[in-house]
Amino acid sequence: MAAYKAVCCCGALEVEAAGEPVLNAICHCDNCKRRTGSAFGWSAYFPEASVTVRGEVRIYAFEKPNTRQERSFCPNCGSTLFWRSSVIAGLVGVAGGPLVAGGLGEPTTSASEGSRCAWLDLPESWQRWP
Numbered sequence: 001m002a003a004y005k006a007v008c009c010c011g012a013l014e015v016e017a018a019g020e021p022v023l024n025a026i027c028h029c030d031n032c033k034r035r036t037g038s039a040f041g042w043s044a045y046f047p048e049a050s051v052t053v054r055g056e057v058r059i060y061a062f063e064k065p066n067t068r069q070e071r072s073f074c075p076n077c078g079s080t081l082f083w084r085s086s087v088i089a090g091l092v093g094v095a096g097g098p099l100v101a102g103g104l105g106e107p108t109t110s111a112s113e114g115s116r117c118a119w120l121d122l123p124e125s126w127q128r129w130p
Contacts, residue, residue: 004044006098008079013055015082015094017046022091025109028116035071035080039117042096043083044104051082051092 006015021044032041058075061068068086073079083093096104110122111129 002103004046004094004099004102004104006081006094006102008055008074008077008081008098010074010077010079012076013057013074013079013081014053015092016052016054017044017092017094018050018052019046021046021094021104023088023109024096024104024107025111026096026107026122027111028114028120029112030115031069032112033115035083039120042107043093044096044099045088045091045093048084048090048092051094053082 001019004017004021007013023043023045025045026040026042028040033039035041053072056075057072059070059072061070066087069083071080071083073081081095081098084091085093096107106123107126109127109129110116113128113130
C-alpha cells in the first residue's frame with residue numbers, strides 16, 4: 001500500500017496518507033487561488049481514516065452558503081498542508097506540491113473550470129468540472 005507524506009516548510013508539521021488518493025485534482029476557484037497564492041490549488045483527497053497528522057496544527061475555519069471548510073496549517077511557518085470541506089465530507093484534502101517527492105502523480109481532474117486562467121492549458125485527457 002502506498003504512503004504519501006507532506007511536510008511543511010519548517011518541518012514541524014507532517015501529514016501522512018495511506019493508500020492512493022480518491023481524487024487528485026487542481027481547482028481554479030477563488031478560494032483555492034487565495035489559499036495558495038497561485039493560479040490554482042492542487043489537492044489529493046484521501047479517506048479521513050487513512051490520514052495521520054504529526055505536529056501542532058492551527059485551524060482557520062469558515063462557512064459560506066452550502067459549505068464549511070477547515071484549513072489546517074503549521075503555526076510556525078504558516079504552510080497550509082491539509083483541509084476538510086463539507087462539500088466532500090469524509091475526505092481530507094492534502095496539498096499536492098509537498099506530495100510530489102513521495103511519488104504523487106499528475107492530477108486527473110480540473111475543478112471550477114469556469115474560473116480557470118485563460119492562459120492555462122491542461123491535458124485534454126483530464127476530467128473537467130464546471
